[in-house]
Amino acid sequence: MIEERARRRLPPWAVDALIGAGVTLVVSIVISSGQGGRQGPDAIAHLWAAGLGALMLARRRHPVTVLAVTALGLFAYYAAGYPAVGIAVPVTAALFSAAEFGRLVHAVVTAVVVVAVSVFFRLIEGQDFSYVVGYELAGHILLMAAAIALGDSLRSRRNAQAGARRIAELTAQRYRQEAGARLHAERLAIARDLHDSIGHTTSVISLHADVARESLGHDESQTRAALDLIKDTSTRTMSELRRTVALLRTPDEDARSVVSLSGVGALREAAAAAGIEIDVEMRVTAELPATVDASAFRIVQEAVTNIVKHSHGTRARITAFDDGPLLRLSVVDDGPGHAIGTVTATATGRGHGVEPGHDIGQEHGTGPGHGIAGMRERAESLGGTLTAGRERAGFAVRAVLPLERVS
Template sequence: MVRWRWRGPVAETALVAGVGLVALLGLAVQSRGVDTAAEWTALPVVLLSCAALFWRRSRPVPVGAVALAAVAAYGALLHQPGPVMLVFVVALYTLVDEGHLAVALGFGAASVLAFALADGYHADDGGGNGATLLHAGWLVAVIVGVTRNRRAYVAEARARELAAEQRKDEEARRRATEDRLRIARELHDALGHHLSLINVQASAALHRPDPDRSTQALTAIKQASKETLTELRATLTVLRREDDNAPAVTAPGLDRLYALVTAAGRSGLAIRTELAETRPLPPEADRAAYRIVQEALTNVTRHARAHTVAIRVRPEGDDVLVEVEDDGTGTPGPPGYGIRGMGERARALGGSLTAGRAPGGGFLVRARLPLRPAPVPVGAAAPHAGRGDAA
């Protein structure tokens, strides 16, 4: 239930003017003209009680007391209920609406008692006119109706508050999940690639105890470990930043593709790059493209038993396509964290990624990244199953 709360200076002025007009016209009609001293005395009582309604929201209890006194004075002067009752009904409504239910009940009971006494005083004249019952019925209707309305409003407000808290909790959980996945991807990418190269080079040095090859392997291990520490420090620097507005650490992009290919080539792979001219990539797309190529090369190094690898980057409409294809003969297996991370990176930008057997043999990773990324929620379905990755 939606409650209409009509408030403000204009609304209060219109209400007071309307109640005052009805009360004055009612007095004139009921008295058939304001002629007697009692009627002239009742006139300012009506006006003053109507004017008091200006402060009904800020001072509901005093205004209720003024309205009750006006009802009593009107009854004492004219010996009958009158249009001033409208003022009392509005004051009583405001008391209940503002949460002063006990005060409203007390004022209502006092007014009913006053009318009962007046009815009893005039019973000999006309046998009672039922004013007490009518008055009591009005008050019960006002109190019950406003109370139900207020309870519905409070329940609705509480429901909105709970829904807002739930949305806030869900948003916090979503952000925590995104942060956890982002941290996992960064650590996986920062460590997995270079550690895989170190492992390959160390294995080569152990199985082929040639001094020249050992020297080359140790040089490659030294370079890979240095790059590992550099990327790890950069990743930890980003994660430890307390100020979101602090200058960002430069993230790797396709401008570092040559160094990446050179490092991977030390393992004996023949790597061919085909880079078509494309307009500058958004920073997030540039980073994702680099990480996808890096992880694909890691998988080739560890699992593919490949001799050649082709890296292709080309524009296609509003997207950029990134492909890494090898001629390996590795046994397919379930995707691990690396392939999952590549897919998450692509989908986080509104793109897509597939990984599986290439048409001519080997393995193909193809990512489509929008040049105008549109982020989507994380946790979507995993990409196609393919060769087990570095994780």
């Protein structure tokens, strides 16, 4: 911990300069003791010690070169006959540096070569075998091994710390991506809600505005009824939009406070005003999760909107019942319809030919619509399925929603 704090305070070159100064000081002290050798310590010997220290300034960029020059310099020092300085002390810093910067093999090989050369020449010179091998060798080997092990452990710790930082960065990046994905999903959900709610409302308002315009000056009661329905529908929609905005501001609020299958009755009233009678059969015995409840209502709402806008029938039936872990929905009308040049869309969003009675591929005759796609996205976001198409009884939208979230 102390070393790590020191590294944070000192730049790398300063650390290397301190190591170099330490090497020069220690080797110079050993040289000054004047033990052995054919000639006493002089300025060249101390200059050699300073050279070993200066090599530390290049230990980060050229650790192998520093190691090789140190070993060769040691051999040249002894060949010149200067006082003994051992073999471990002068090369310890170079061995440490090589191991610290990932040159472990070079450090081990250099240590073995230095020891072997030293023992060989000392024995040739006639020094006592027991003293050279039995007494001094173990200490030299232990000191060099400790330097190599310390350098390698420091390198391993740095790599581990770098790996931990990288993992932290990747984790933070993943969290940012997940947050972006959640934001995108929320935007899609808001878009679907706005499409379903406002699309249904505008369809009803447009229809009854036409009724009021045609009856204006001819049937005052019908005009008044159409205008009252427009007012009630717009008021309900504004109230629902306010609740939706309130939910967005307080996301922990129960989604049931916004929309629920319990509000299907309002859809039946709007459709009845448009001349379409809707029968509702609700056989839901289990308590629905808020997300399933809200999505089920939106699917039914969009299906009813399509019926009001495009169906030539006069009746429709809404059915909802829980089947074990599933909620099954269906909205079926009785319209024979007439082909209006549009294609049906299934839950996969692909067209399957001309479908009479429903403008699935286009809405308002202006281009591709998003009704079926929105219903499909709602169902699939919960792990369910949705199909839409012509059946014998009429045009049907059927959805199956799991009551538990599918991961």
